[in-house]
């Protein structure tokens with residue numbers, strides 16, 4: 001199985017998990033990225049079984065609407081039962097690095113609201129210690145240099161992601177070579193830096209269920 005086939009397999013597993021648990025007024029939170037896109041395309045087959053979705057990015061909203069799935073603003077949506085999204089890295093405690101697609105802030109907001117966060121990923125994303133993947137941080141543009149200097153004090157190497165503007169009008173700094181052996185602590189320290197909107201560590205609110213695509217089938221970690 002190639003990587004796309006593994007991504008499709010976990011998207012299908014997420015669909016199979018939520019399908020029997022949906023009702024006509026269910027609202028589903030939907031993430032961003034290539035794995036989430038496979039999930040969106042499959043979710044279209046179930047569109048009469050639930051009310052609608054909340055999207056974690058403009059790109060996801062467009063894709064959902066393209067399938068005729070109603071997209072709600074989070075503030076007017078009630079309870080979000082499930083949030084389904086990919087990740088750039090995951091560990092066995094279901095702590096994640098996200099934001100490779102620059103959607104981390106809205107992803108973190110929807111994950112915070114959802115009752116159950118289902119992470120879908122191929123096995124290449126599972127790591128022992130987070131941080132091989134550079135950690136994305138969304139930053140208010142005028143704070144770019146200040147935030148960069150503060151990141152250096154924490155031991156990381158900040159790299160400005162050229163040409164990227166988030167859906168919120170901000171920039172992304174990717175942190176290389178950061179020691180993330182204590183993810184909750186680093187998540188909190190980064191969020192204390194003035195000018196940081198949020199960072200891509202999902203450790204204070206990890207996933208509840210990780211569906212991992214492996215060559216031997218989909219593995220569930222909860």
Ligand code: 5RP
Pocket residue numbers: 031032033034035036085086087088097098099100101102103104107
């Ligand atoms: C976007 C994300 C994505 O979930 C992450 O980048 C994984 O993407 P893909 O499924 O394409 O590997 O956090 O901001």
